[in-house]
Amino acid sequence: MQYRTFNKTGEKVSLLGTGTMRLPLNADQTVDRAAAVSMIRHSIDEGVNYVDTAYMYHDGESEKIVGEALKDGYREKVLLADKMPIWLAKDEEQMKAIFDEQFERLDVDVIDMYLVHNITVPIWKRAKKFNLMDFLKEKQAEGKIRHIGFSFHDELSLFKEVIDSWDWDFCQIQLNYMDKEFQAGEEGLRYAASKGVPVVIMEPLKGGKLTDALPRSVEALWQEAEIQRTPAEWALRWVANHPEVLTILSGMSAPEQLEENLRILSEAEAGSLTKQELAIIDEVSAEYNKLIQYSCTACKYCMPCPQKIDIPAAINYYNEWFLYEGNPKLKADYPVWLTKGHQAGDCIACKACEEHCPQHLPISEIMKKTAEIYE
Template identity: 45%
Template sequence: MLYRKIPKTGDSLSILGFGCMRLPTDEKGSIDKKRAIEQIRYAIDNGVNYLDTAWPYHSGNSELLVADALGQGYREKVRLATKLPSWMIKSRDDMDYYLNAQLEKLKTGHIDYYLIHNLAGPIWEKLKSFGVLEFIDRAKQSGRIVNAGFSFHGKIDDFKTIVDDYPWEMCQIQYNYLDEELQAGTEGLEYAASKNLGIVIMEPLRGGNLGIPEPPPDVDAIWKEAPHLRTPVEWALRWIWNRPEVTVVLSGMNEEAHIKENLAIADDGYPDSLTEEELKLVNRVTNRYRKLMKVGCTGCEYCKPCPSGVNISGCFEILNKFHLFKNEDEAKFMYAIRMAGAITGTEPAFASQCTQCGECLEKCPQGIAIPDFLEEVAAAFEDENFEQRIAMGKKMLKIE
């Protein structure tokens, strides 16, 4: 494992961090506690020392699971990060309420890196009016938090304003080779680094889309031109670690094989280690993906819950894979069986259930025109044979 330092604190953090938003789940959709704890501890035993969770992850259960995983002496081996749920704050008192509740849930006396969650310009201005800057100062003085930061999903000008409004120790941004100009992007990465902030990267695989083992043929052909062959996951992670400004890359690792793969890749994640030829190759892949992908959804699920019960990210995942792989029959069948709830035993969550209420538009950090794309999903997959595919899927799964 390689490590990089947070400039203002001197903390030496593993370049691979464990993101606890997508932990393994059981057949009921609850966290598979035994597997999740084993996975987190395995990562720590193999050098990972930065864990990231948040209040809403896994419907509020991620922090509780992390607390259990960090028992038996594991808490002392890591720097723990969680986040203030900014959208739930209605007053100055709320900030202390959530922080104190998180300390209790996490069974710890302090949070090493406490982030203000999911910031953009308007919500930041509202939090400032509630006294968030004083809250951070007092929380530090009381020892409840050690370092302060923020996670960001907004426009670059707002990002710079937030960076300049407080002497943060770190920030967390979305960054991958498809998103150099999205949200904070490369400009924000360099700006934060110029202010000596540690920088934690989320969505390095863009919701998993950049790590598909068998990428689209057009993309795969480009990768095979490389003088040194790598997996899609390795290309994506190495491209980010190539930037010396990056401190930690978060990965939501819910499969044992993924953890082992990412740990192995992290051993070679040196800055400035990719050649000019390799960087040009990645740029060609970027351009090809942009032509193939339909929706820029990362699967973060901030759009949930949908008042009409639509599985928004699931719909977009299938639409994107359809455009990437052109397998119409498979896409239609998977849409029918997944959105009918046949696999999970949940209520139907079809795109056609969308009433265009617009609530998701306010939540989406990617700024996606969700209702418009849901119309496209319904048109593509809910044809005259739709009900027949649902019945066939239930029969295959032996569901009455």
């Protein structure tokens, strides 16, 4: 296993971090607890020392399973990460209750890496309204949490604003070779690093979309490459190539994925990809981009929508259907990000959004087409 240094403490952090958002499932879609515990423990036995969970992963099961996996001497071997879902709290009291509940579920005395979960414009506003940062500082002084960070899902400009507005110990962003310029992206990664804020990476495989059900044209490009690697290896090596990355979270749902990731991130070093290798990845990324139907930049000028539809998210799902050739994972994910009552099919075609779209996208038409696919 490769290790990188956490600049705040000098601790060595494994380049592979164990994510627990997509744990192994039973046939009835419940989490296979025994398999999940054994996989988390096996990752630690093989040198992983960063384990990440969140309040809402698997409806709270993830925190409980991580707690179980970290018994019998495993707790001391890892940095444990968990997150505050401030959007679920109606007031400060509820925010504090969620925090306490996390400790009960995990059954630990201290959480090493504690994040404000999923910062977007409204979530950052809510965090300020509920004095979340003061609360976290208090908890840090009490010794309940060690390091304070945030995970991020919005525009680069907000990312820079958030980085500059507080003395963060670390942050977490989505990054893969398809999302170089999406949300914080590569520029955000470099910006955080330039401010001394270490960066944890999530979605290195874009939730499995870069590895399962590849478009035929993409598969052909990988096959033509001089060096033969699996799509997962290309994607993980691309992320690991960035020296600014502290650790890469991979939400592994099967033991063979864990084995592959362990091997790759034991070998992949920062700056090790050659010009030719980077050019192949760029070609694949360009091929994926050709398959995109509507070029939405996620600027959100079209929002808010009276039906509270997350318009760029819906357009993204429409595009991804073509990119990833109807990958069933997309259908499973859709209701998680576009909740009932606020899905594309709830669009009333008022067209209030369309006049604000700098890309002149036919949004109401796209909503209709998205609903036909996903609802």
